[in-house]
Amino acid sequence: MSTTTNAPATTDPRPRVLTGDTPTGRLHLGHYVGSIQNRLAMQETHRCFFLIANMHAFTTRPEQPADIRQDTLEIVKDWIACGIDPERSCVVLQTEVPAIAELTWFFAMLLPFNRVMRNPTLKTEIDSKGLGDQYSFGFPMYAVGQCADILAFRPESIPVGEDQVAHIEMCREVARKFNQVYCGVDPHAEDHEHEERGGVFPVPSAMVGKTGRLIGTDGKQKMSKSLGNAIFLSDTPKQVKKKINAMYPGQSRDPDEPGDPDINPVFEYAEVFIEDESFVEDLKARYRKGDGLGDGHVKAHVIEAVNALLEPIRERRASLEGPDGDERVIEIIKDGTARANELAEDTLARAKRAMGLSFFPRSLS
Numbered sequence: 418m419s420t421t422t423n424a425p426a427t428t429d430p431r432p433r434v435l436t437g438d439t440p441t442g443r444l445h446l447g448h449y450v451g452s453i454q455n456r457l458a459m460q461e462t463h464r465c466f467f468l469i470a471n472m473h474a475f476t477t478r479p480e481q482p483a484d485i486r487q488d489t490l491e492i493v494k495d496w497i498a499c500g501i502d503p504e505r506s507c508v509v510l511q512t513e514v515p516a517i518a519e520l521t522w523f524f525a526m527l528l529p530f531n532r533v534m535r536n537p538t539l540k541t542e543i544d545s546k547g548l549g550d551q552y553s554f555g556f557p558m559y560a561v562g563q564c565a566d567i568l569a570f571r572p573e574s575i576p577v578g579e580d581q582v583a584h585i586e587m588c589r590e591v592a593r594k595f596n597q598v599y600c601g602v603d604p605h606a607e608d609h610e611h612e613e614r615g616g617v618f619p620v621p622s623a624m625v626g627k628t629g630r631l632i633g634t635d636g637k638q639k640m641s642k643s644l645g646n647a648i649f650l651s652d653t654p655k656q657v658k659k660k661i662n663a664m665y666p667g668q669s670r671d672p673d674e675p676g677d678p679d680i681n682p683v684f685e686y687a688e689v690f691i692e693d694e695s696f697v698e699d700l701k702a703r704y705r706k707g708d709g710l711g712d713g714h715v716k717a718h719v720i721e722a723v724n725a726l727l728e729p730i731r732e733r734r735a736s737l738e739g740p741d742g743d744e745r746v747i748e749i750i751k752d753g754t755a756r757a758n759e760l761a762e763d764t765l766a767r768a769k770r771a772m773g774l775s776f777f778p779r780s781l782s
């Protein structure tokens with residue numbers, strides 16, 4: 418364990434990382450390969466903040482507070498089961514970091530409304546989640562809020578899946594704009610120079626995982642908690658088997674007929690989850706020829722690989738089930754959030770100073 422583990426977040430010299438998940442369901446394989454693998458690696462070298470974006474869960478399901486509460490706990494259990502270590506990393510609850518909500522307001526004024534609405538990730542979500550024209554005012558606002566989630570921690574990088582890159586780009590624009598408008602940073606300054614030239618915020622970069630967009634079991638959309646096409650990290654071996662066996666292989670063929678692995682989403686999983694690359698290449702070559710290789714065979718190999726990945730995760734998760742597990746998770750969130758608030762309050766104070774808003778020191782008690 419690093420000696421700087423328990424250093425205050427404001428003085429810890431390690432570069433910082435911020436990322437998180439929305440509690441709209443449990444975590445799935447897409448999260449694992451898109452972001453969690455990178456988080457696990459960075460725990461060793463960076464000061465990590467992992468945020469549960471529970472405020473943002475309300476943007477699409479304001480009438481389901483009990484589900485959001487339960488999913489908040491489930492997501493933290495998934496993180497810990499994957500190997501996130503709450504001693505080394507801060508698990509942060511968004512609704513208990515007031516600086517995030519305050520920064521969201523300030524940032525909303527730095528982004529043209531049309532710029533937010535043109536964000537391609539929001540457009541895709543409106544479409545894929547069937548939000549039509551009935552989404553709340555708060556829904557697009559979450560993209561602005563995410564800029565605040567990130568910048569409150571002044572991180573160097575943000576491990577995310579591909580769909581988040583457009584959001585991170587907006588966050589980078591906000592950081593530059595804030596630094597230019599309120600800190601006098603030259604508009605021609607390079608991104609890496611912003612802090613040394615007096616900017617409050619760094620211009621952080623997205624770090625996309627090895628698989629930036631894992632396809633869902635529907636073979637069409639990205640795997641997503643909200644779309645009913647996910648294999649969850651907490652699924653049982655039987656559930657994994659059932660979901661993969663039900664996948665449409667993109668074509669209808671007999672085992673002796675040539676097939677096209679490139680249009681078969683099961684092969685995408687084979688490439689991601691079967692470690693032996695030459696074995697996967699061989700499977701693909703046989704599939705192209707026909708060679709008696711049925712879709713059931715390919716699926717069986719994928720099921721085995723996915724279950725091998727999930728087995729240790731399931732075991733660790735089992736120790737957190739039940740009310741005792743919930744209590745432990747709440748303690749973890751409380752501790753991480755307290756440490757996160759030290760840094761977020763420091764950031765907010767710097768931002769307010771730059772904006773001429775530091776009339777007197779803040780005291781809320």
Ligand code: ATP
Pocket residue numbers: 437438439440441447448450451452576577578579580581628629630631632639640641642643644
């Ligand atoms: P929702 O359906 O509620 O939007 P989600 O499944 O998209 O949920 P998020 O909480 O929005 O999950 O995303 C958390 C993180 O996981 C983000 O960094 C996102 O880019 C990444 N991620 C989500 N789905 C995938 C995927 N299918 N492949 C790779 N990364 C993913």
Ligand code: MG
Pocket residue numbers: 641
């Ligand atoms: Mg999402």
